[in-house]
Amino acid sequence: MTQLPLINFTLIGVISAGCLCFSAMSQAMGTPPQKTARTVAESNANAVMLKADVLRATPNAESAELSRIEKGARVRLLVSQGGWSQITVINKTGWVRVLSVSSEARDAVDLSDLGALGRKPQGRVVAVAGTRGLDEENLKAASYSEAEIALLHGYLMGRAEAEQFAESAGLRARDMPYLATPGQ
Amino acid sequence: MKSRYLWLVAGMLSISQVQANELESLFKGLLKKKLAPPAQEQPVNPAQPAAAAEKPADQLLKALMGGNVSLEEEVRIGQQIAGNLLGAAPLVRDDGLQRYVNRVGRWVSLQTERPDLAWHFGVIESDDLNAFAAPGGYIFLTKGLYRKLNNEAELAGVLGHEIGHVLRKHHLKLLQKSQGIAALGGILGRKLKNENEVLQNLIGNGAEVVARGLDKDAEYEADRIGVVLSARAGYDAYALPAVLAEIGHVAKTDKSVSLLFKTHPHPEERLGQLSEAVGEKLDALPEGQSGAGRFYRLR
Numbered sequence: 001m002t003q004l005p006l007i008n009f010t011l012i013g014v015i016s017a018g019c020l021c022f023s024a025m026s027q028a029m030g031t032p033p034q035k036t037a038r039t040v041a042e043s044n045a046n047a048v049m050l051k052a053d054v055l056r057a058t059p060n061a062e063s064a065e066l067s068r069i070e071k072g073a074r075v076r077l078l079v080s081q082g083g084w085s086q087i088t089v090i091n092k093t094g095w096v097r098v099l100s101v102s103s104e105a106r107d108a109v110d111l112s113d114l115g116a117l118g119r120k121p122q123g124r125v126v127a128v129a130g131t132r133g134l135d136e137e138n139l140k141a142a143s144y145s146e147a148e149i150a151l152l153h154g155y156l157m158g159r160a161e162a163e164q165f166a167e168s169a170g171l172r173a174r175d176m177p178y179l180a181t182p183g184q
Numbered sequence: 185m186k187s188r189y190l191w192l193v194a195g196m197l198s199i200s201q202v203q204a205n206e207l208e209s210l211f212k213g214l215l216k217k218k219l220a221p222p223a224q225e226q227p228v229n230p231a232q233p234a235a236a237a238e239k240p241a242d243q244l245l246k247a248l249m250g251g252n253v254s255l256e257e258e259v260r261i262g263q264q265i266a267g268n269l270l271g272a273a274p275l276v277r278d279d280g281l282q283r284y285v286n287r288v289g290r291w292v293s294l295q296t297e298r299p300d301l302a303w304h305f306g307v308i309e310s311d312d313l314n315a316f317a318a319p320g321g322y323i324f325l326t327k328g329l330y331r332k333l334n335n336e337a338e339l340a341g342v343l344g345h346e347i348g349h350v351l352r353k354h355h356l357k358l359l360q361k362s363q364g365i366a367a368l369g370g371i372l373g374r375k376l377k378n379e380n381e382v383l384q385n386l387i388g389n390g391a392e393v394v395a396r397g398l399d400k401d402a403e404y405e406a407d408r409i410g411v412v413l414s415a416r417a418g419y420d421a422y423a424l425p426a427v428l429a430e431i432g433h434v435a436k437t438d439k440s441v442s443l444l445f446k447t448h449p450h451p452e453e454r455l456g457q458l459s460e461a462v463g464e465k466l467d468a469l470p471e472g473q474s475g476a477g478r479f480y481r482l483r
Binding site: 050051061080082083097098099100102103104134135136138139140141142143144145146148149151152153155156157158159161162163165166169170171172173174175176177178179180181182183 | 263264266267268269270271272273274275282283286287288289290291293294295299300302303304305306310312314322326389390391392394395401404405408409411412415416417418419420421422425429432433442443452455456457458459460461462464465466467469470471472473475478
């Protein structure tokens with residue numbers, strides 16, 4: 001079911017807006033039917049803990065500890081700011097590290113994507129036409145393009161130009177060491 | 185000294201037509217020795233004199249077998265792979281987009297130990313979600329992935345991940361390990377003289393090398409580098425994890441992620457690894473920019 005409309009993506013020139021909607025619809029349909037199986041309490045969950053973490057009162061490592069949450073626990077993700085995510089678990093709301101929790105694909109997200117696709121039928125179709133896939137087969141069969149390399153090299157950006165961009169954007173370089181492999 | 189000896193041996197063997205498998209085991213042993221310590225980062229010097237014109241094919245092979253690929257050779261290998269990849273998926277014809285991606289990518293690359301490499305960035309025509317790196321500073325992302333991004337910090341994070349592959353020479357090592365030996369066997373047998381033939385023989389078929397997965401640890405390492413480089417460049421350090429989470433929401437059966445998921449650990453595993461690596465280490469870092477206002481929107 002999900003394969004069929006995607007084949008359409010590789011057809012050049014015959015793609016219609018209808019196909020795209022169809023594709024998005026079947027994608028939405030392709031999401032696992034977990035929602036119906038959830039209990040009432042779980043139906044609020046939209047995220048899962050990737051690691052055990054401490055639930056804190058404020059987004060700060062020094063703040064009061066409200067409870068400990070196990071890896072794999074399903075929680076409700078409210079908002080993320082900087083390095084912290086606000087979550088509700090059971091009946092407590094607090095903050096955990098943003099990388100401790102991962103949001104799950106929600107049906108609502110799929111539906112809004114569907115709407116977004118429906119709103120821009122033409123532009124998307126034009127962009128898709130002429131696109132080649134990138135699977136192992138066509139990568140293997142690819143041959144060197146002198147013209148494309150020349151075009152790419154034409155965009156080469158000098159160091160000074162990049163620094164100028166950063167300055168005008170207010171981007172300031174900061175010191176930070178590379179992160180070690182976990183457990184080493 | 186050792187590589188000189190190696191070449192003397194290689195020359196003798198080729199003359200006496202020794203069996204290819206004997207050759208292979210001999211070089212496997214030598215290669216292992218050479219590859220054991222991670223290749224030292226060479227000082228970047230774009231003005232490095234070109235390798236002597238005589239027998240360029242021999243020089244390239246020698247360098248690869250010895251694990252001492254010069255900057256020039258690294259770039260040559262990367263350009264061949266990049267050109268092949270672009271043969272499969274050309275650049276999106278949008279000057280504004282390509283310039284923008286080069287601006288952001290170049291700024292991120294300035295935060296690395298190879299700031300003077302000629303870093304090239306490109307958005308390629310494909311609805312797949314993927315990004316690629318080739319040795320010598322060639323970085324690509326697909327239009328499909330670009331569409332998924334919400335802001336400049338996320339772009340910086342993705343480019344930072346790919347820059348990480350170049351910095352740690354992940355693909356170069358992959359070529360040295362797997363193809364180098366096979367290439368040598370083929371070359372001694374068929375007496376390839378042309379440098380381009382040697383290059384292509386080394387790389388394999390077309391741009392297939394970018395479809396060959398690196399090991400998981402190389403991907404986790406590139407994720408860590410992506411986070412750090414974004415942070416160094418003044419961006420929100422959590423933007424790359426946000427992209428990974430977004431990609432993780434795409435159904436595994438969706439064709440647009442089939443190659444990505446085949447060659448990379450699942451985003452959830454990657455996020456878990458990042459989480460372990462980051463721990464409290466970003467706590468003191470002031471919040472970076474998202475650059476949402478500057479983000480170049482595709483037409």
